[in-house]
Amino acid sequence: MRLIIVGFGTVGQAFARTVMARQRGLLRVFGLRPRIVAVVDRGGAAVKAHGLDFEAIYKAKLREGSVSRDPAVGRPSVTAHDVIETVDADVVVEVSPTNLVDGEPALSYIETALKRKRHVITANKGPLAHAFPALMELAAYNRVLLRFSGAVGGGTPILDLGKKCLLGDTVSSIYGILNGTTNYILTRMFEAKTPMATALREAQEAGYAEADPTSDVEGLDSACKLVILANWVMDRPITLSDVKVRGIREVDVDAVARARDADCVIKLIASITEKAAEVKPQPIPRTNPLNVGGVLNAVTYRTLSAGEITIIGHGAGGVETASSMLRDLIDIRRSLTV
The missing domain is CATH 3.40.50.720 (NAD(P)-binding Rossmann-like Domain)
Incomplete structure (x- = not known):
């Protein structure tokens, strides 16, 4: 070829x-x-x-x-x-x-x-x-x-899992961490109680964040990936303008501390359901499979027959x-x- x-x-x-x-x-x-x-x-x-x-x-x-x-x-x-x-x-x-x-x-x-x-x-x-x-x-x-x-x-074969490996089943909703930069920042804020500005600087120094991290921090990168997942896996013909997006800039160490006290972590979650497509920071239980650290990505497919299936891996490189x-x-x- x-x-x-x-x-x-x-x-x-x-x-x-x-x-x-x-x-x-x-x-x-x-x-x-x-x-x-x-x-x-x-x-x-x-x-x-x-x-x-x-x-x-x-x-x-x-x-x-x-x-x-x-x-x-x-x-x-x-x-x-x-x-x-x-x-x-x-x-x-x-x-x-x-x-x-x-x-x-x-x-x-x-x-x-x-x-x-x-x-x-x-x-x-x-x-x-x-x-x-x-x-x-x-x-x-x-x-x-x-x-x-x-x-x-x-x-990580996120799209292949949803499109090919779940043939015959129905994916009713998708939830995921689709951006390694923001996950690194939120992980540092949780584990080391590091302020966001410091965690972002660390991510840039480590090569995990661009010099201009706007698309990551504002949630746009995650929203773009959510659009692809919605179309390819769920046959939902949406575009970026259909996604409600809120990034992590407003997350501070106090919000992370409150989540910790409730035995939760804050993650930037991209989700697509029958009602909405959105990206926003939200607390999830520490036992949730989406609670992955560092620059890892994770996606959970909720299906009618197989239940919840989660795939985890590096999202860039x-x-x-x-x-x-x-x-x-x-x-x-x-x-x-x-």
Whole structure:
């Protein structure tokens, strides 16, 4: 399968490296022969029909700041749209920087790829949060697949559990901790009685929080992931505007202390039920399976037949997210042979 990778940061590089390192196993076990024919970053593109040399373009990225600076295959003036439109490929892997305001430019990249009848794999929450129903409809119309396992839970198969492993059952509601940054902050506030500002600074120093943590602290990141879960697992056609969101800025050490006295912890819980979709900090019993520490994510599916099922794992990381994207690639390959 011929792949175009749009975005060559941490996740894009990890995905490319993973695919290249596992080529023999992918061919032997799944009959999958991935070939990266183009990589796009902010400086341009690298294109080679027979497949790019990962190490060569990676060195160009490190040395010159862009894959387009590779003297053999670089194309400095080429845009992502140009590549998606003109380079022969089966799958577009979209991992450009996330924009939670309107999903662009990733939303346009995905739309262009689907219209060109190319399958799409993305770990980008922005486009899915703003236009999930429309994108799925566009994919179905063009008879291609849109997959996004890495957009929720990093390498933890949260979406696969809800969509594939609960077939035949009905998921009535979902509750979860979907953001590792805020969970780290709230864990520190509970365990060490650390003020929020200090806990946030610690998270930034440890690399768990961005320099601008607004989307995490305000609950927007969790809300985007909730939209994806609602659409994919519960067939609820909602977008980000349908989610009621309240972040953790108003949580102080006194509120955490009151929760502790009640044998509870405060967590930023994202939930979807028949009545509402919302993200808000709330106390939960310390015995609740969602009471996970540090940067862990946890999701509980409430089902009609199997009861409550909880999955726990790390929700971020380049290598972890790349593993989810590889599962998506294998899923697309299998779908084409059915």
